[in-house]
Amino acid sequence: MKPFSVLLSALAFSMASSTLMAKEISLPIPSATLPNVSPANSPLANRGAYVARTADCMACHREDYSGGVAIETPIGNIYSTNITPSKRYGIGNYTEADFTKALRKGRAPGYQLYPAMPYPSYHGMTDDDISALFAYFQTVPVVDKPPEKTTKLPFPLNIRSLMLAWNVINVPSTENREGLTQTQQRGEYLVNNLEHCGTCHTPRNLTQGLDKDKYLSGALLGKWYAPNITPDNDSGIGRWNEQDISIYLRTGKLDKRAYAGGPMGEAVAHSTRYLTDEDLIAIADYLKVIPAIKTDDYLIPVHVSRLPRPASDSITYNLLEQKDYLAQAKANTSINSNSSSSKALYLAVCASCHGVDGYAQPDARYASIVGLTSIRRAKPDALINVIAYGAKGALNTAPKMPGFSKELTHAQIASIANYVRVSFGGLPNSDVSATDVKRILK
Ligand code: HEC
Ligand code: HEC
Ligand code: HEC
Incomplete structure (x- = not known):
């Protein structure tokens, strides 16, 4: 073994053997x-x-x-x-x-x-x-x-x-909490001092320092929004278990739930995917015990029954079949409705990459967008920004998603957003308007 791996396994051993390490989780992806x-x-x-x-x-x-x-x-x-x-x-x-x-x-x-x-x-x-x-x-x-x-x-x-x-x-931008287990203390150190998660996820005070009272409860980041990652069930990640958090930090995605397409994708690509299982679990363990903060940008829970099913595996995976399926869907849609309908717009603008059913093309490494948190928020800001400005894709080799702020009108962006939220986010309804889009893109 190389000296470094000896060191790492020694570190891993000392952490795993700590009596405070209650849960035995090991992550499926190295x-x-x-x-x-x-x-x-x-x-x-x-x-x-x-x-x-x-x-x-x-x-x-x-x-x-x-x-x-x-x-x-x-x-x-x-x-x-x-x-x-x-x-x-x-x-x-x-x-x-x-x-x-x-x-x-x-x-x-x-x-x-x-x-x-x-x-x-x-x-x-x-x-x-x-x-x-x-x-x-x-x-x-x-x-x-x-x-x-x-x-x-x-x-x-x-x-x-x-x-x-x-x-x-x-300075310092955070305070240490009392009563944490050894694992949670390691998580706190990683979150606050090394990974500096709060520089993106904590809102700023009037002097542009981190607002300690709103610790990790979500913040605007230019064209992106870093969501609430406190354990609040409705607006934060309270419904994620420790394994979910760790897998997201290692891979940048969670099936039918979240996708790191923006600045978080960069954080995963440069940093969190290299972390040991122990360190990721320590972060997750710590994020479960910080104060839950409820914000108005709550998440609408996934209604699995309302989510589309993939038409068939072969359509999802076979690019030629998928192309035919899309052509078929486009033909049916333009017959049955006028061409500005939201579905027709989605099919024309988005479906070549994300698929008719939102399941995309896993082989071509396009992201499935079914069920993602970014399309299930009470505030449509994150989705509108992605449609307008695109997504870079730090984590994969697929051609990046272009922004459509020039090609599409505000009304068309609103229309696609509503279609995506209802059809792939499982929301009962969505009423994003052209005025909303204008405000969000200011
Ligand atoms: C969020 C962005 C960011 C991260 C992360 C970051 N830096 Fe920096 N760093 C900067 C910027 C911006 C400057 C220049 C600041 C200025 O001009 O006042 C800087 C300046 C520095 C300097 C002063 C260099 C000089 O020119 O004298 C050092 C040393 C440094 N960084 C080391 C590090 C190390 C080591 C790490 C990781 C532990 C790190 N930085 C992580 C943004 C970052
Ligand atoms: C450079 C800014 C930045 C840093 C640093 C950062 N994040 Fe994020 N994070 C984001 C953004 C923005 C998103 C939204 C998705 C995206 O843009 O990729 C996000 C999404 C997330 C999500 C998904 C939440 C959801 O509801 O979908 C989790 C969990 C998360 N971050 C945890 C962390 C943790 C833990 C750290 C520190 C280890 C961290 N982030 C560091 C910007 C950041
Ligand atoms: C050229 C292919 C392409 C087209 C066209 C495209 N996308 Fe994307 N989209 C991508 C890629 C690639 C990603 C993921 C970025 C990455 O890999 O990190 C993505 C990511 C997304 C995400 C997830 C972002 C997040 O952080 O949660 C959403 C939502 C999305 N696209 C919606 C749309 C909508 C709506 C349209 C039509 C207006 C569209 N896309 C058009 C390629 C495309």
């Missing part, structure tokens, strides 16, 4: 193989490679850490930097103390970072994890060039020391 781990590197550096995954540094600094990714913030785009050990363009001159300060306090040598770098979350990282990360970053291949884009904010936002006052109110 974790992705960790890249950047090599027997040539020290065990500490190899452990750091795993910590980097759990902290999702790659989502912002890129898989090669060369930086230049725009983080959209209310004050403008902030670009991530090169954090390879390049002495000229990266962090090659950092000492471990400098690195620790950057992670915990947002203090780079000589200047203050903006909280687009999630130091309010990394504030709680343990010394051991930071040492491992530091050792790992010494092994990362150098990228000897500056990022393509760098941050340029107008005065006075370019005065970085203004962040010092902000830090007093907003």
Whole structure:
């Protein structure tokens, strides 16, 4: 066994053997193989490679850490930097103390970072994890060039020391809970400090810090909506069991329930699919014990009896048969109704990828949309945004979903949304209007 796997199994063993690990769950799908781990590197550096995954540094600094990714913030785009050990363009001159300060306090040598770098979350990282990360970053291949884009904010936002006052109110961004089991404490550490789930799922307060009273209860994220992940049964994920949560974090999907097509797809692709079973279960275990917060964006439960059945397996899987079936459906629909009817629109615009019955083409890796949470919310915002702006698909190789904001009118988007919600979401009715679409897309 390689040193790293020895280490991981030691870690797994110490967790599994803990008496507090009440439930024996093991996940049906194994974790992705960790890249950047090599027997040539020290065990500490190899452990750091795993910590980097759990902290999702790659989502912002890129898989090669060369930086230049725009983080959209209310004050403008902030670009991530090169954090390879390049002495000229990266962090090659950092000492471990400098690195620790950057992670915990947002203090780079000589200047203050903006909280687009999630130091309010990394504030709680343990010394051991930071040492491992530091050792790992010494092994990362150098990228000897500056990022393509760098941050340029107008005065006075370019005065970085203004962040010092902000830090007093907003760092750390979370508090530790009392009375947790050892597994749940590990979950809390992962959720709050490493994975920084709250930077997307917790709404912001007036100063743009995380609103602790609304912890993980859902937040708008540009064109996406990060849903409520507290254990509330109606508006959160209270109906998901621990295995559901873990499988979603490992694969980015849950059959007939949820699909990570946007920013969550990225989080899964860069980070959570690499996590050990133990760590995913710890996250799930912790998410079950945080306070449930009810919001008005509740989920309409799936009525399985109202969901369509796949016409037949061979139609779902055989692309030629599916094509014929679609042609047939289109012919029938245009005979029986006028061409602006919602079904005809769906068939014309969406069905070539998602299928007549919403079950898509698993072999071509298009997502089934039957029963997804994104089409069963009281607020249609998430669905409208997907139709208007498309979905990138961090997790698969299928051609991405294009946005239709230019081709379709607001009324047509509303009409398709209603069709999808009722036919594939199993909702009793849906009355999204052109005005709603206009408001959502502002
Ligand atoms: C959510 C996005 C995001 C994540 C995740 C993230 N960073 Fe950053 N990081 C940034 C941004 C943006 C900057 C530049 C901030 C600025 O210009 O004020 C930055 C800056 C830095 C710096 C200062 C670099 C310099 O130029 O001196 C270091 C060091 C750093 N990040 C390390 C990390 C490490 C290590 C991780 C993972 C543990 C990580 N970052 C995760 C967005 C991120
Ligand atoms: C970069 C922002 C971001 C981060 C970080 C993030 N999420 Fe998400 N999450 C989203 C968005 C947006 C969605 C909606 C689906 C999508 O866009 O892919 C989502 C969906 C989910 C869902 C599905 C909920 C439902 O009702 O369908 C769960 C569960 C979830 N996230 C848990 C987590 C956990 C746990 C973490 C930390 C390990 C995390 N997320 C980190 C943005 C994020
Ligand atoms: C070119 C093929 C294509 C077309 C056309 C298309 N989609 Fe998609 N759609 C995709 C892909 C691919 C994904 C999943 C993204 C991924 O793989 O991560 C997706 C994802 C979705 C999702 C799930 C998003 C989520 O995060 O829950 C919904 C809902 C959806 N599409 C609805 C529609 C509707 C409605 C239309 C018609 C207006 C449509 N799609 C047209 C390819 C397509």
